[in-house]
Amino acid sequence: MYQLAMKRAHNNYLFFDVELLECFNNEDMKTIEGIDEFTSKFTSEDELKNVFYENNFIEAFEVDNPLLIVFYEKGKWREEKFGIVYKQDKEYIKEDKIKEFIIDNINEPLKLNKIYNKFNNNKNKTDYFEFILNILKNIKVAMKDESTTFVGAVNYFSYLEKRDMGMFIKQEFSDIINKNIKGDDNIGQSKILRNR
DSSP: OOEEEEEEETTEEEEOOOOGGGTSSSSOOTTTTHHHHHTTEEESSHHHHHHHHHHHHGGGGGGGEEEEEEEEEEEEEEETTTTOGGGGGGGGGHHHHHHHHHHHHOHHHHHHHHHHHHHHTOOOOOOHHHHHHHHHHHHGGGGGHHHHHHHHGGSSSOOOHHHHHHHHHHSSSSSTTTOOOOOOHHHHHHHHHHTO
16 A cells, blocks of 8 residues: 655655645545656646645645655555655656666666666566566667667566666666656745745
């Protein structure tokens, strides 16, 4: 079970009943897919916090606390390591974007090895995820002509695998990928909120 939350302190989280918001559209907020569908309506954490503030979900003194996704495992809440998916992040967790990054960097084994190193120790990997990781570990320039074939395995990743790899690529290689993200229009709004 997943939850959208605000971190108040270590192991202290505020959970949100977003079903009460006008922008809620029957997303399944107990799954990470549903949470991503909801949060990707917003361009930034500040915009989402403003909605929570305006609907009395949080107090003004809480606006600097981080929003995150947590899941319950082995008797405790754990934090989703790649954070929240906002509107500009959504394209990076799609199969085509992940495949494009691998193909574009087929001659950059050190970059692709970073992906392998990040996810190699993940538990419960699908066979397709394991297959791609092994290729990224042993990538060779000679494989360039085959890349458009083997990256097809990305289509069969679980949702969480696509999400994690896509978000890692975006966060780790932001200097070399095309973001095409417009400036945050909510910066001024956030400053006003914090001055209340």
